[in-house]
Amino acid sequence: MLEAFNFRVLLDYLPLFLKGMWATAWLSGLSLAGALVVGTLACGGRLSRFRLLSALAGAYIEAIRSTPLLAQLYFLYFGLPSLGVRLPEYQTGILALSLNSGAYMAEIIRAGVLSVSWGQIEAAMAYGLNYFQRMRYVVLPQALGVTIPPLLGQAIVLVKDSALLSLISVFELTRAGQIITSERFMPAEGFFTTALLYLLIYYALKAFSSWWQKRLIFVQPA
Amino acid sequence: MWLYYFQQLVHTFPFFLKGLWMTVAVSGLSLIMGTMIGFTAGIVRASRVPVLGKLLFVYVDFMRGTPFLVQVFIIFFILPEWGLQLEAFSAAVLALTLYAGAYICEIVSGGITAVPPGQSEAAKATGLNWFQRMRHVVLPQAMKTILPPLVGQYVLLVKDSSVVSVIGVTDVTRVGWFTVQRIPEGLMVFGLVGLLYFVVCYPLIRLANQLEKRLRVDFGGL
Numbered sequence: 465m466l467e468a469f470n471f472r473v474l475l476d477y478l479p480l481f482l483k484g485m486w487a488t489a490w491l492s493g494l495s496l497a498g499a500l501v502v503g504t505l506a507c508g509g510r511l512s513r514f515r516l517l518s519a520l521a522g523a524y525i526e527a528i529r530s531t532p533l534l535a536q537l538y539f540l541y542f543g544l545p546s547l548g549v550r551l552p553e554y555q556t557g558i559l560a561l562s563l564n565s566g567a568y569m570a571e572i573i574r575a576g577v578l579s580v581s582w583g584q585i586e587a588a589m590a591y592g593l594n595y596f597q598r599m600r601y602v603v604l605p606q607a608l609g610v611t612i613p614p615l616l617g618q619a620i621v622l623v624k625d626s627a628l629l630s631l632i633s634v635f636e637l638t639r640a641g642q643i644i645t646s647e648r649f650m651p652a653e654g655f656f657t658t659a660l661l662y663l664l665i666y667y668a669l670k671a672f673s674s675w676w677q678k679r680l681i682f683v684q685p686a
Numbered sequence: 687m688w689l690y691y692f693q694q695l696v697h698t699f700p701f702f703l704k705g706l707w708m709t710v711a712v713s714g715l716s717l718i719m720g721t722m723i724g725f726t727a728g729i730v731r732a733s734r735v736p737v738l739g740k741l742l743f744v745y746v747d748f749m750r751g752t753p754f755l756v757q758v759f760i761i762f763f764i765l766p767e768w769g770l771q772l773e774a775f776s777a778a779v780l781a782l783t784l785y786a787g788a789y790i791c792e793i794v795s796g797g798i799t800a801v802p803p804g805q806s807e808a809a810k811a812t813g814l815n816w817f818q819r820m821r822h823v824v825l826p827q828a829m830k831t832i833l834p835p836l837v838g839q840y841v842l843l844v845k846d847s848s849v850v851s852v853i854g855v856t857d858v859t860r861v862g863w864f865t866v867q868r869i870p871e872g873l874m875v876f877g878l879v880g881l882l883y884f885v886v887c888y889p890l891i892r893l894a895n896q897l898e899k900r901l902r903v904d905f906g907g908l
Contacts, residue, residue, distance in 0.1 A: 526888065530884045530887035531845070531879075531880040532844075533845070534848040534849055534851070535859055535876055535879045536876075536880070538859070538866070539872060539877065541872065542866045542872025542873075543871075543872030544872070545872070546870065546873060624754070627753030627756060628755060630755070631852060638753065638759075641759065642759075645759075645763060651763035651767065652767060655756055655759045655764060656760070658752075658756050662756065666752070
């Protein structure tokens with residue numbers, strides 16, 4: 465298998481792959497930021513006392529979670545122009561990824577917030593901490609401890625999902641593999657390299673996740 | 687115009703149903719085979735078999751660390767170079783099976799490890815051999831931990847099956863993609879696609895939630 469592997473061509477295409485990796489990184493980074501915003505809003509809506517808001521946020525979360533990302537991506541890609549909205553492909557991609565990941569983020573954040581027991585907040589009140597102090601020193605540190613590991617897991621999913629953007633002709637890592645396949649007819653060189661680079665990102669994120677978990681050991685709420 | 691397109695869409699609805707059937711067929715077949723591979727691999731992994739365990743580790747990490755789209759491309763474009771030419775349907779089922787197998791392997795080995803070792807030791811002391819221990823003691827208890835995420839994985843499987851539309855499997859997503867070329871109303875066409883996925887996935891999600899509630903794992907005083 466390896467004797468058929470053309471490393472010279474790989475060397476020629478190395479800049480392209482690095483560019484693709486960089487594109488994957490910033491596309492996922494922006495989508496992650498977007499997903500956190502969407503997720504926080506949706507979570508706030510879900511936990512809201514207003515029935516309508518809560519129902520709307522719930523419908524959004526369920527709709528996203530029970531349909532595939534590819535269908536959502538095509539929905540926006542083919543659908544936005546008929547609403548008169550014309551975005552560049554990469555913006556459509558970031559929008560789709562943010563909306564998709566945001567629904568999962570909302571559930572993760574909700575679990576984190578609900579994991580802090582009411583007794584903790586009452587105790588902090590009894591100590592005379594005000595709202596911001598309670599949030600800063602009592603609620604958020606505990607919620608974060610529970611939330612960060614699944615959030616990083618979702619970030620890994622997000623990076624892998626960003627591969628689908630290549631299907632609406634956004635240039636990123638998978639697209640780089642497709643380019644080498646169509647220009648040189650070398651799918652093995654193209655896609656194994658792509659897979660390897662994704663693995664690099666995966667391991668980096670996983671290492672960061674376990675480092676974080678070791679650093680933040682919180683008392684599990686009863 | 688909108689009404690006209692809607693009527694056109696109603697006319698093409700039988701094709702969507704055919705596509706839905708293809709989605710169900712592809713994901714159903716991979717579900718069965720992926721479960722078999724996943725359970726076998728998971729039991730082997732939890733039993734800490736020396737060399738095989740390491741190999742499984744590589745397999746699972748590759749599947750979890752790379753995007754499914756790249757795996758599909760590897761199977762569809764690279765296997766023919768090595769003399770294994772698969773048509774789109776078989777390639778799709780193979781890719782989905784291997785992909786789901788890796789995740790199910792993780793779920794199963796996690797479930798088995800969660801059963802307290804005292805259970806297995808007690809069974810050994812009673813004179814049960816390895817198969818009897820697995821069959822009558824460990825697996826029945828592990829199933830409580832395994833079942834909810836397993837059903838969740840099936841939902842992911844159905845959703846991820848949309849990706850195989852890119853290698854030419856005419857599932858719902860591909861039917862939508864064809865239709866949108868003739869009926870340029872992306873929101874309507876992919877709204878329908880999403881709805882069809884929703885019909886399959888939402889009951890499964892509810893089932894997973896139900897199972898999670900009912901099978902709260904309680905290993906008591908062990």
